[in-house]
Amino acid sequence: MSEISVLPELDPVVHGQLRLAVLALLSGVDTADFKWLRDKTGSTDGNLGANLARLEEARYIAVRRKFIGKKPASIYRLTPAGRKALATYVSALRKVLGPAL
């Protein structure tokens, strides 16, 4: 059995490059707003929005929408399920890459 055949065990929601970046960023902070995530990942509004929606759908992140002054803002945080998914993903990745690391 080749190492690549283990690849499907990696969570496809976490595996997406931008989603993975968002989860890793959120793992180091309590909360972050959309602009901060966009700045740190260097992505576009549309792309980031779509990927955040996917993570929210999987319940890996939670969002709170509020107004700062008159402007709407979305504040994101990693859920316990998201933290666990990221840890599981890293662990699986290390297992797959074992000899290559």
Next chain:
Amino acid sequence: MYDPEQSELLDRLKLIEHMMVEGRRTTERWGWMFLLWGAGPLLGMWWESRGPRPELAWPVVTLLCMVVNGVAVRARRRRGTARSTVGAAISAVWGSAGAAMLVLALAAAWSGMLDLRALYILFFALAAVAFTASSIILRWGPQFAAALVWWAATLAAFVLPTRQLSLVAAGALLLGSVTFGAWLTYREWKYADE
């Protein structure tokens, strides 16, 4: 040599590490604030001793610093923010120390109980406590060194003649805040893109 699949997975692992570091860097850009709250009081001291209308020096300089501080924080928030437990703890330490200094200054001015030595000791000690607490939370040697400057100023304020305390304050502001802030700002600028 890695095959393309392995290479992609390795890139994912590097991405996680890089993003975790990026996330932690959020709370580290505060050099300008030490510069502002170091240079501001120095300007106030200079104005009070040599400038026109010395009675306006502290109200104007304090208000100016608060406005600049508020505008800078708002501008940064417009670019996006992240909050961490450590960041909240640091903000609480500095916010409490700043509020305590403001309340003490206003109470002293309002009541007319302007015991200079007591005020200097209180202000130095509050700065020393804030620097120390912050350095312990961040486990950060250079900030602890700045705290020692403020502790030294606190002890000096007990023993030196009152007329020399403004010099002690100027020295502590210059070393403990301006120099520390300038060094931190340079460091933040130098490592901004790394």
